[in-house]
Amino acid sequence: MAGKDRVDVGAVQRALETQNHPWEAAENHLTRLSGDDRARRLGVPLPDEEHLALLEQRAVQLRARLLEPPSVAAAALPAAFDLRNIGGQNYVSGIRDQGNCGSCVAFGSVAVLEGTARYTRGLPTLDSDFSEAHLFYGWGSTVGVNCNTGWMPLPALTFATNDGICFESEWAYTAGNTNGGSAPANWQQHRAKATGTVDVTNKVEDIKAHLTSVGPVTGCFVVYTDFFSYKSGVYQQTSGKVEGGHCVAIVGYDDAQQAWIIKNSWGTGWGMGGYGLIRYGQCYIDTWSNIAVTGVNVRTWTSAKKVIGGYSTGHDRNGWVYVQDNGWLHVGGTTGTAHVAMFADLLTAKEKGAYVNAYSDDGTIKTVYAY
Template sequence: MACLSQTLIILALTSSSLGAPRDNLQQRWEEWKVKYGRRYSDLGEEEERRGAWQANMGLVEAHNKRRQAGFSLEMNQFADQILQQRHPVFPALQPRTAARADDTEAFQAPPPSFDWRSKGVISAVKNQGTIGSADAVAAAECMESWNAIKTGQMLNTSYQEIADCCRAHNDTVFDCVHNIGGVCSEKDYPALTGQCRNNTCHPGLQIQGGKRLPPRRPDLMITALLQRPLMVYVDASHVTFQLYGGGVYSDPNCSTERVDHALQLVGYGQKEGQKYWICKNSWSSRWGMDGYIWIRRGSDECAIESYVSYPY
């Protein structure tokens, strides 16, 4: 939702509009602050944050009462922010190498559902925090999973290194990792330097590069996904995405061209006739469904089927 629209909601909103007495609303605010460890610099900042929180509460409750969207919203760690569109990313981030025909040869009968988490090759949900580089996190997770599938060993790689060394690189993220000789383990790479220091540690994981899938081919995505998790880019700029709580996500305002966020695609399924992709986010396990989101499958929802790649 645009900043102006939400500002108008904040101005119009009162505790009675939420159907809650002022003291009950105050209690909910205090409990939310404790839950997410919020402390503000002064009373002015707290009042501003509470205004955003109260507006978002109105949006969440109105959405959840409708029960028609197929997914729910919740008052998560972003609820005290004026949520607005993020800056788009235009994936010159796709690997130059396209998947070969034998990589994407369709199985005769893929299973109705699949989830790599049941195979023990998906690392714990991360919180990208101050790095602000979701594609570095998603790329590291895909490489970790690919290595675990091949070797049976899960290595926690340094997504800080990928952010430092590949953020402004001319190559794509997987090609960049190959060109710098691989990626070090998380414990070996110095944290928060802001500069590429890959010469200070020995790479623990190496890849040959990356491959991309043709856009809007969910059938080929399933074929590739049955071999390894995938990296996808999405439009996550909407308040419904940022306050997502559970269910099969879709938003008619989502773009299929402009994307601003990266996820690890770990599986797919179907619920009550709704097909979905299972995606791992990097906003901590307190967001969504323990850090995961189901996104509607087969309609290129939020561009999830347009920018798909994987390491090899």
């Protein structure tokens, strides 16, 4: 429904013109919303005045640092990095749409989990569609979070670390959880769990280093009205008022453009197919809350896959198999006999080009069917 106080895209474009078009604005499904509905596309509580002053101080310092020659550590990093294209491989999961609910933190956080699960395994095709609904409506509700309160990525990813979340296939997201979803009783048999959180807030080099070595990082920032109409280019605030706080996943950077590559949760109709560029130091994107995870364990069946490789050392029960789309999985076994039996089954399947369906518990095969 068109809002009475919809975004005046023409005014945004005129403001951009006065600044020599740093980015392009266009009408989209968000610019036609009312102010209240736009606010529900966000989901991070704005900082209080004291915190805001701190963030501003950090941003000023960061912008000053960006004018200085890069440190040795910074110079060692690539000048550009994009998790969507590493040797032609895309490690970023698909663009989602949070809809009419302030659940952006769940989407930014789950994008971190999904991207990390894929990138750390070197597996762009890993089945890693995890449940934003479980994180937000499940765990968030236990601490009073709902569509109107907003949240922060550190507590969200702490839940993902301490408790884990199920897969999207078991609890699909709808705005406001209108489908009445919940985690199935046995959800812990099919879940993702982070191995730890990392706070790289206000550390530009650390954010870049984490991106290049582990995976995406959350980025929280203050949203001004003009951001909703972003179409392409490198965003910097040019007009509009503060609309709220928002969380996205940072999935890359480009020093030549002085910009972070962000994955938003507003569908593919916003920005460049759901992605955007935000200039370093803008709107506290890199100084407010940049949280990541050290890794993601997954408990799941591989489904029908082929065994591609085998590995062993002389150590006790240290046989591994490389399973299609799942990478290296350690063959488990509470006894040596069980370990050897599973390893033999898996290698036989490899030899015959047969399929296996293995249950992997955080990277260790506990059960295997070969057929």
